[in-house]
Amino acid sequence: MATDHISGDQPSRTKILSLVRSGLFNKSMDPGSSTAGVATRGAPGTPVRIDSHELETVDLFEEVLRDYKARVLRVDVEGLPDAVAEVVSSCGIKSLVVPNGLDLSWYEGVGQVELVVDDGSGPAVGFEKIDGVITGCSCAIAETGTLVLSGKPDEGRRVITLLPDFHICIVKTEAIIRRVSELFSRVGVSNPVTLISGPSATSDIELKRVEGVHGPRNLIVVIVR
Amino acid sequence: MAGSRVGFPYTSRSRIEDSQLRANLRSATTAIREKRGRVVAEKADWEDLRLKGEQIRREVLSNLDSYLVKLESSVEKVGGVVHWAVDASEANQIVFSLVRQHGESEVVKVKSLTTDEMGLNEYLSQHGVMAHETDLAELIIQLAHDKPSHILVPAIHKNRSEIRDLFQRTISKGTSLSDDPAVLAEASRLYLRQKFLSAKIAVSGVNFAVAETGTICVVESEGNGRMCLTLPKVLISVMGIEKIVPTLDDLAVFLELLPRSSTGERMNPYTSLWSGVHKGDGPEEFHLVIMDNRRSAVLADPVGRQTLHCIRCSACLNVCPVYERSGGHAYDSVYPGPIGAILSPQLFDSESSKSLPWASTLCGACYEVCPVRINIPQVLVHLREKVLAEGHQSRSERFQFAILSAVLSSGARFDLALWVISRLRFLIDRFPSSGSLPGLVGKWTEARELPELPKETFRVWWRRSRGH
Ligand code: SF4
Numbered sequence: 057m058a059t060d061h062i063s064g065d066q067p068s069r070t071k072i073l074s075l076v077r078s079g080l081f082n083k084s085m086d087p088g089s090s091t092a093g094v095a096t097r098g099a100p101g102t103p104v105r106i107d108s109h110e111l112e113t114v115d116l117f118e119e120v121l122r123d124y125k126a127r128v129l130r131v132d133v134e135g136l137p138d139a140v141a142e143v144v145s146s147c148g149i150k151s152l153v154v155p156n157g158l159d160l161s162w163y164e165g166v167g168q169v170e171l172v173v174d175d176g177s178g179p180a181v182g183f184e185k186i187d188g189v190i191t192g193c194s195c196a197i198a199e200t201g202t203l204v205l206s207g208k209p210d211e212g213r214r215v216i217t218l219l220p221d222f223h224i225c226i227v228k229t230e231a232i233i234r235r236v237s238e239l240f241s242r243v244g245v246s247n248p249v250t251l252i253s254g255p256s257a258t259s260d261i262e263l264k265r266v267e268g269v270h271g272p273r274n275l276i277v278v279i280v281r
Numbered sequence: 282m283a284g285s286r287v288g289f290p291y292t293s294r295s296r297i298e299d300s301q302l303r304a305n306l307r308s309a310t311t312a313i314r315e316k317r318g319r320v321v322a323e324k325a326d327w328e329d330l331r332l333k334g335e336q337i338r339r340e341v342l343s344n345l346d347s348y349l350v351k352l353e354s355s356v357e358k359v360g361g362v363v364h365w366a367v368d369a370s371e372a373n374q375i376v377f378s379l380v381r382q383h384g385e386s387e388v389v390k391v392k393s394l395t396t397d398e399m400g401l402n403e404y405l406s407q408h409g410v411m412a413h414e415t416d417l418a419e420l421i422i423q424l425a426h427d428k429p430s431h432i433l434v435p436a437i438h439k440n441r442s443e444i445r446d447l448f449q450r451t452i453s454k455g456t457s458l459s460d461d462p463a464v465l466a467e468a469s470r471l472y473l474r475q476k477f478l479s480a481k482i483a484v485s486g487v488n489f490a491v492a493e494t495g496t497i498c499v500v501e502s503e504g505n506g507r508m509c510l511t512l513p514k515v516l517i518s519v520m521g522i523e524k525i526v527p528t529l530d531d532l533a534v535f536l537e538l539l540p541r542s543s544t545g546e547r548m549n550p551y552t553s554l555w556s557g558v559h560k561g562d563g564p565e566e567f568h569l570v571i572m573d574n575r576r577s578a579v580l581a582d583p584v585g586r587q588t589l590h591c592i593r594c595s596a597c598l599n600v601c602p603v604y605e606r607s608g609g610h611a612y613d614s615v616y617p618g619p620i621g622a623i624l625s626p627q628l629f630d631s632e633s634s635k636s637l638p639w640a641s642t643l644c645g646a647c648y649e650v651c652p653v654r655i656n657i658p659q660v661l662v663h664l665r666e667k668v669l670a671e672g673h674q675s676r677s678e679r680f681q682f683a684i685l686s687a688v689l690s691s692g693a694r695f696d697l698a699l700w701v702i703s704r705l706r707f708l709i710d711r712f713p714s715s716g717s718l719p720g721l722v723g724k725w726t727e728a729r730e731l732p733e734l735p736k737e738t739f740r741v742w743w744r745r746s747r748g749h
Binding site for chain 1: 305308309312313343344345346349350364365366367371415416417418421434435436437440441444462463465466469470473474477478491494496502503504505507508511512522529530532533534536537540544546547548549550551552553554555556559561562563571573577578579580581
């Protein structure tokens with residue numbers, strides 16, 4: 057057992073740990089179930105890589121995203137600036153925030169919009185007045201249609217993808233993994249990590265799904281070959 | 282059960298008679314059940330995942346003391362402050378004193394069963410602090426001064442026009458709203474956004490805490506969680522001692538199991554992970570309150586221990602034939618449904634919770650869907666024995682069972698009993714089938730119709746027709 061340390065001056069800590077330890081005294085009486093013993097935990101994290109053609113994973117990703125009512129575009133690198141510009145104008149986005157690590161060429165075509173380039177240093181205020189945000193992502197998960205943000209320079213701090221109503225996320229095909237079990241071989245937790253699977257939603261009223269409550273109500277994913 | 286009129290048989294009665302409630306429940310549970318079935322069928326290795334989930338939970342609980350110490354040191358290493366609470370009242374005091382230290386009188390909250398278990402909102406309000414629930418359903422419940430009736434969709438018992446009327450009276454005073462769920466959601470968005478932007482302190486629960494890295498995970502749908510976890514300066518998260526997973530890769534297993542079991546989605550819209558304090562991004566102060574509140578006693582019961590595997594997905598509620606008819610309020614506990622029937626009697630001392638192990642048909646549907654393979658029927662039977670052994674059985678009931686066991690343990694006595702009953706048939710036949718019998722068996726017939734007695738018993742018929 058690890059030794060108790062620093063916050064050992066909290067009497068409740070000592071009490072809880074001793075209650076837990078005396079509870080565990082019964083360990084040997086653990087009722088057997090289908091698995092023998094407790095320490096035989098397999099390698100739950102072993103990525104299950106389904107050997108599939110790259111395109112298949114991308115197709116799956118796109119299909120699941122569409123199921124979430126996200127708008128999905130697929131372009132090649134050359135077509136990216138035009139695609140982004142088209143999305144911005146068709147959504148009627150008048151003001152944009154981008155993290156300062158986002159490749160300038162990706163959004164240089166957006167034209168007449170008010171643009172805030174956030175370097176993450178200022179106070180986190182005022183973003184609720186901005187219409188949209190463009191970010192990259194650390195990786196994306198095909199099976200669940202998930203975008204993974206982890207505070208990288210082209211993703212920015214969390215607040216900029218939270219308050220604006222439109223989130224345009226640019227996903228490179230090589231960043232798409234098949235399933236959740238592969239996630240932490242790609243992404244660390246030294247920054248906050250946010251998994252986004254479709255736009256914000258609630259089913260709290262008569263189980264009827266309503267897209268968009270507090271987070272961005274519109275999610276646009278641009279997949280780049 | 283004891284003669285007092287508390288407990289599930291009494292609290293469920295009016296609910297079962299409420300046909301509107303039953304219709305709401307049936308359509309809701311059917312819909313979620315079907316969604317769950319679809320997305321679970323997509324995963325070819327679902328049973329493997331369940332096994333892994335169970336193994337991880339088992340490993341954590343078997344070494345919970347060292348995992349707790351490890352979590353504490355990991356959280357402190359990344360700048361969080363860890364507090365320990367033996368019971369709910371200590372946890373409430375810790376949260377309140379943190380709020381007071383910052384001179385605040387309001388906090389925003391993310392839906393959390395653990396804080397419901399503590400009665401945190403009531404405690405804070407008694408001490409002059411208003412806790413604003415920000416999950417749409419929890420907001421509805423809070424505004425209506427009502428109680429949640431489902432773990433996942435707490436306002437499942439309210440229909441849209443009730444919610445419209447409620448909102449018109451409260452958060453959107455004066456404005457008239459339609460009963461379109463989208464309009465109602467928008468009304469809550471407008472009301473809550475101001476709260477999010479001005480709140481200094483947020484209180485959340487914890488879905489998973491990763492011992493290795495000190496990372497906390499909260500899953501949600503609406504984005505209110507992200508707001509609370511990102512915008513305020515101070516974040517206080519409360520967890521039961523059992524909410525630990527060893528590593529990030531273990532966490533990934535639950536991120537596959539939970540959403541599919543819970544909302545029947547491949548993944549919930551938002552999952553937030555943070556590790557202590559992240560400079561320049563989110564709260565400047567992070568407090569983790571680790572609460573026991575009798576979980577260590579559950580741990581000590583070798584059969585009951587698996588109850589602590591629970592990841593609160595609510596799949597067992599949606600498949601339970603009892604829950605589907607009685608609804609969540611009948612359980613008179615923060616934790617309803619099959620999980621409530623095993624967790625509540627172990628955590629709480631109330632007389633009513635002691636009746637919950639009987640709120641089941643033991644059909645086993647809950648065990649089949651449980652993503653961490655809790656053998657709920659096994660625990661139910663175990664708890665029934667425990668409650669009875671504690672003397673929670675009336676004298677007349679004990680007497681009845683003594684007779685029953687005498688009759689059923691001998692073929693001759695059984696035959697004799699059948700013969701006596703068949704002689705008394707004329708008496709029983711005079712009774713209306715829906716009436717209740719007097720005396721000892723009266724309780725049984727209060728809720729059940731008396732079956733019609735056949736002309737001859739099976740044993741008589743067998744002897745006659747097979748001729749021995
Ligand atoms: S007991 Fe199992 S099925 Fe029920 S809520 Fe807990 S994890 Fe889900």
